[in-house]
Amino acid sequence: MSARHEHGSETAAAGRGRGQGQGHGHGHAVNAAADRKLLSGALALIVGFMIAEVIVGLAAGSLALVTDAAHMLTDAIAIALALLAIRLAAKPPRGGFTYGFKRVEILSAQANGITLLLLAVYFVYEAINRLIHPPEVQGALVLITGLVGIVVNLLATWLISKANRSSLNVEGAFQHILNDLFAFIATAIAGLVVLLTGFARADAIAAFVVAVLMLKAGIGLVRDSGRIFLEAAPAAIDPQALGAELCAVDGVVEVHDLHVWEITSGEPAASAHILVAEGLDCHQIRIRIEEVFAERHQLTHSTLQVDHATAGLAEHCTDSHGVVHRSPTTAGQAPDPASPAH
Template sequence: MSAGHGAADVTADGAGHGHGHGHAVSVDADRKLLSGALALIVGFMIAEVIVGLAAGSLALVTDAAHMLTDAIAIALALLAIRLAAKPPRGGFTYGFKRVEILSAQANGITLLLLAVYFVYEAVNRLIHPPEVKGALVLITGLVGIVVNLLATWLISKANRSSLNVEGAFQHILNDLFAFIATALAGLVVLLTGFTRADAIAAFVVAVLMLKAGIGLVRESGRIFLEAAPTAIDPQALGAELCALDGVVEVHDLHVWQITSGEPAASAHVLVAEGLDCHQIRIRIEQVLAERHHLTHSTLQVDHASEGRVEEHCSDAHGEVHRSVTTVAPGPDPTSPAH
């Protein structure tokens, strides 16, 4: 008969207080940085739409539309930061932390949709090139480079470990590339009259948007599917825990991310008869925190009945990890005297 010791959810030092995820000062700084970038983007976007239509430039209109998505991306990021700061309540036991991941996924999807549209438009303009006013395109592109350099610099100083902030940053960074391509296209049109350069610039930017969009959708999708963080291999982690003295079996091992930079783990651990379950649990928590930065762990630790390890949990989720050798009852392996 197993000795149930319940579940534990504490930090490696055994304290039951919060895990220190995020700080108000950092959040306030991120809000100010994102707000400054938003003001720059919106102001220039309005001017670019006017100039783009006057110049007949697809590259400028492409940039303006991309800047609109930049503004929406930053606004979503700001909203997500505000919601994520709300404390858990009611049925939302993690609070609204994953709103940030929703924002990042929305940013990725808009990048993909816009990229597809601009590829289509660029191909049409390569086949039937319209008249493009190179001087207006060049001047606007150069001003856009300056504006986006400032916006990129502002957001780069925010917490980019957040997928939400990274999504907004990718939008702005791609827009910077877009303006560089636009300025080059304007220069080519101005010097050579080769109007297809405008469509080629739009095509190049669309490819960059596809790359960034795929990355954001992939990473946000992994979090929604509760996949393990890319830096952690659950199979290797299970084997590592089973190698600890006194651990006989680890099953129902789950590793996931609550939101960006907040990994969590849970597991059912069986230890040899006669050993102190609580001390072994503390040792496991130390390993998770110190080696894998998993400070949010929930562990159920029980004794394994001799000769009946395989029967303990017949419907375990995922792989069952077992120690190579079963540790016989003896002194507590975590005690100083060991």
């Protein structure tokens, strides 16, 4: 019989590894209460200016201002959902929700990304119509509103940049407002062009710029949230390379059922079945593997099943998922590349 050991905890080595991240781990210095205050301040700025911008945009006949206001609406929704996610994520796991509600932020990020994409398509359509039939645009109002928008977005961006951007929702809101900053610059330039030259189509061209920024942000949010929902490996971790790396640990014979995913943004996890050479200390090898996870990949939550590779055990997982990784020195065999699962 083989010795079987299962483990799933955050070790001291994992904690040290987490500190080596780039500001996107659980050890972020800003606590949830401070994050809520920063996000609430940014939300108040965005909502207040958004209402004023809609009024001025309609009065000035500026599509660029209305598109900016719509983009800011999605920003406001993103920040509001981020605030909700912070509260829900703080709730402990219970009942069937074994991870708690940490993926609420991913749901809101995906919804926000889809909304951005739909709005972008609509505003591209409207901009094309205005290029063909340009309406009268009051350049002075557009210019003034654009300049004020630059100031408001600079302040809102600064506030959110101080919050915990390991959250995909918070990072998405930050990127949106940063994009808004560039959009307001384009709007102000359009207003100046209309004011000085009377070229009304400059407003529609600025609207195109805003729509492109919407598309960029929306695609990024949908892609990143989709990867988490599909439980794909984090972009910074290659499972194939990780499997080979684990097989290089002294005493490891085989690694299979290796899975790497994200519970929520910035919170990766892994599980694997590890076979080690007969007679070696499974616990010491497990600790070394956890150190590899934490120190090299900032992966601080793992569940490992560790067994001795007794005769015939290496083939016992007839339905293992993914690639089977074997040590090149197993039983004196020649180097064997990762083979398909059984």
